Amino acid sequence: MVAPINFVSRWCLFPWRSVSLGCQRFHQTQAPGKETHFGFQTVPEEEKGERVYHVFESVAKKYDIMNDSMSLGIHRLWKDWLVRHMNPTPGTQLLDVAGGTGDVAFRFINYIRAQREKLNRNKLDHQQNLSWSDITRSYSQEQQGLLMGSKAVICDINKEMLKVGKERSLRLGYSEGLSWVAGDAEELPFADEKFDVYTIAFGIRNVTHVEKALEEAYRVLKPGGRFLCLEFSHVNNPILARLYDLYSFQVIPVLGEVIAGDWKSYQYLVESIRRFPPQEEYKEMIEDAGFFKVTYRNLTSGVVAVHSGFKL
Numbered sequence: 001m002v003a004p005i006n007f008v009s010r011w012c013l014f015p016w017r018s019v020s021l022g023c024q025r026f027h028q029t030q031a032p033g034k035e036t037h038f039g040f041q042t043v044p045e046e047e048k049g050e051r052v053y054h055v056f057e058s059v060a061k062k063y064d065i066m067n068d069s070m071s072l073g074i075h076r077l078w079k080d081w082l083v084r085h086m087n088p089t090p091g092t093q094l095l096d097v098a099g100g101t102g103d104v105a106f107r108f109i110n111y112i113r114a115q116r117e118k119l120n121r122n123k124l125d126h127q128q129n130l131s132w133s134d135i136t137r138s139y140s141q142e143q144q145g146l147l148m149g150s151k152a153v154i155c156d157i158n159k160e161m162l163k164v165g166k167e168r169s170l171r172l173g174y175s176e177g178l179s180w181v182a183g184d185a186e187e188l189p190f191a192d193e194k195f196d197v198y199t200i201a202f203g204i205r206n207v208t209h210v211e212k213a214l215e216e217a218y219r220v221l222k223p224g225g226r227f228l229c230l231e232f233s234h235v236n237n238p239i240l241a242r243l244y245d246l247y248s249f250q251v252i253p254v255l256g257e258v259i260a261g262d263w264k265s266y267q268y269l270v271e272s273i274r275r276f277p278p279q280e281e282y283k284e285m286i287e288d289a290g291f292f293k294v295t296y297r298n299l300t301s302g303v304v305a306v307h308s309g310f311k312l
């Protein structure tokens with residue numbers, strides 16, 4: 001088990017902190033008065049959403065630059081990996097929940113564009129011998145536009161994050177195939193069985209009731225649809241875990257202060273990572289929500305993990 005190592009190493013690093021994690025389960029442990037965690041603090045359940053909202057409202061404008069600085073750009077590789085693993089085909093309808101400034105959705109669009117290019121190249125190679133069905137297919141693909149009917153809906157509870165994302169999408173030339181919707185992961189504003197893929201990247205640990213968000217993911221997916229979650233997780237190498245703790249607690253809040261003028265939000269970020277359940281426990285929660293074939297893959301020794309499940 002990695003979690004106790006993390007806890008012990010954190011305690012060794014910060015023995016003066018009065019953090020009482022040892023006797024609690026990691027996920028959504030709620031005291032009788034319906035309390036939950038906000039980083040290492042215990043807060044009434046109804047306060048968490050508001051506090052999380054303020055964190056992302058405050059960091060929105062510097063969110064992307066902070067991501068690059070904190071992770072030395074590695075978050076890009078993790079997100080690339082997520083979309084490659086998804087391997088979406090033309091026509092895929094994606095819902096990216098807690099989608100923030102659009103990183104996952106933009107990669108999805110790039111992937112579909114690359115698929116289309118590949119198809120076009122193949123078509124050119126065989127142009128000499130086009131059959132009637134090839135011509136019909138190519139005509140209908142043109143009618144469906146550059147993305148061949150694929151769409152990504154970015155849903156996030158935070159209007160500031162969505163605003164930054166929308167501006168960014170215009171600047172980067174992603175006009176087609178994207179829509180931005182304000183909504184809560186726990187109560188998605190979408191009909192049942194609407195999407196082929198549901199993604200949530202670095203979002204689920206911020207949600208007050210993870211179980212509710214998972215149920216909603218299940219509800220909006222079509223039968224056969226896929227759930228994919230990229231989230232910070234628990235490092236499985238003790239030496240790396242120690243270094244990672246040092247970096248997280250000693251460097252990240254400082255970067256937050258220097259770059260974004262916001263120590264507290266980045267302190268919350270590193271604390272919330274420690275409070276998220278370990279890989280196996282989270283896998284069980286996804287299964288409990290009804291998903292089948294649930295697996296996970298650790299990236300960077302478990303600094304992050306990608307969990308995957310299917311709605312059958």
Ligand SMILES: C[S@@+](CC[C@H](N)C(=O)[O-])C[C@H]1O[C@@H](n2cnc3c(N)ncnc32)[C@H](O)[C@@H]1O
Nearest residue numbers: 056098099100157158161184185201202203206
């Ligand atoms: C760390 S950011 C991740 C953004 C983006 N997915 C990425 O990977 O860069 C977390 C996002 O979760 C959003 N969020 C937090 N609680 C949420 C909720 N209950 N429903 C929807 N989005 C939520 C925040 O507003 C924020 O944009």
